[in-house]
Amino acid sequence: MSRIVMTGMPAAGHVNPSLPLVHELVRHGIQVVYYSTEQFRGAIERTGAQFKAYPPGTITAHDIAEATRSGSAVRVVVRGLASTEILLPFLQAELRADPPDAVAHDSNAIWGHMAAKSLGLPTISFMTTMLVGTDAFRSQTAREWLQFLKAAVRDMPAAVAARQRVVRRFGKNLFPPRPAFPTLGDVTLFPIPRWLQRPDSRIDERCHYIGATIDPETRESGLDAELAAHVDGPEPLVLVSLGTLHSGTDDFFRTCFAVLADLPARVLLAVGSHTDPARLGPAPANTLVRASVPQLEVLRRTAVFVTHGGMNSALEGLANGVPLVVVPQQFEQLLIGRSIAERGAGVVLRHNLSNRPVPPAELRAAVARTLTDPSRRAAAKALADTVGEGGGAPAGVRAIKELLVATG
Incomplete structure (x- = not known):
């Protein structure tokens, strides 16, 4: 029996799209050992994979969220490099004791790639979004560029120092070539439709665009009575x-x-674990506030999805034929939102990228029009048929099997 080790990035947007692939690998008789944090143990074990925990104090979803909310993608890199100093020796010891046939890794989990390279093992990169080239940045406004540079320059010295520490300790030959984030593999799987990828010189025969990997069996489900009553009401959600x-x-x-x-709709706010609903004051009669919701289940009942435009959320919305109002928090999410808006299935409110609040009138107008414009719903339903183009998780398994055969 073939055996693959997966080294994950412990964040829902990275773990969730990987689970259908892992589930499919297990169904094909391939043993999968998935390294992540305790937060994701249950979800991973539901796929039939063996869960193994990263050492305490290395990296968690909270760490990634705190770095992300700083507004600088560079700070996330700093956190990843710091984690590599602990996780790489840990994984090297684990893999030497029980070598797998290949190492799959999240494209940002460079510790997995470096561990595989140090032991001469094939690598499978799981890239949860598209490649972003330098040409794409030309679509930023001057104000957005200024905001991006202010945050990046602040964190750049720490990133350079962290990279130097990793290279000095483990050797330059193990460190991925620039740009190290994301790191591609001997096979790189993109769980996105090909139409979302802009032209990029890094794309070659090793890159497989398998389409969205959405499998409700791998996700938490179930609506409590209050939530069910709200989402199943007579007005659109x-x-x-x-x-x-x-x-x-x-x-x-x-x-x-x-x-x-005052819209003729029911509103469901999923505010996350960092927002205390009590701070927001009394919710309007048509609005329910929750820290989180079972998103796939709710989207099946949704008329309009106001989202940050992360790849996972955007594809889940489109897979259910739901038009989007995209409020991007990062440049990559702007690109995703624009691609969807160009196809008529959404609208983009980009104010946050230049550190400005979304104007209330523009938010209301965007939601109201999306509720009432049948063309946006029709465009979203048309895109629903495309998000899985590429074969999904079964196509990913085929690519992995071909790699295992080619590497013996």
């Missing part, structure tokens, strides 16, 4: 969620209270 890493500000959610209260 507007779901507002800015993801598990970004969440949203109190002011943004209060704006939602103010401008969506």
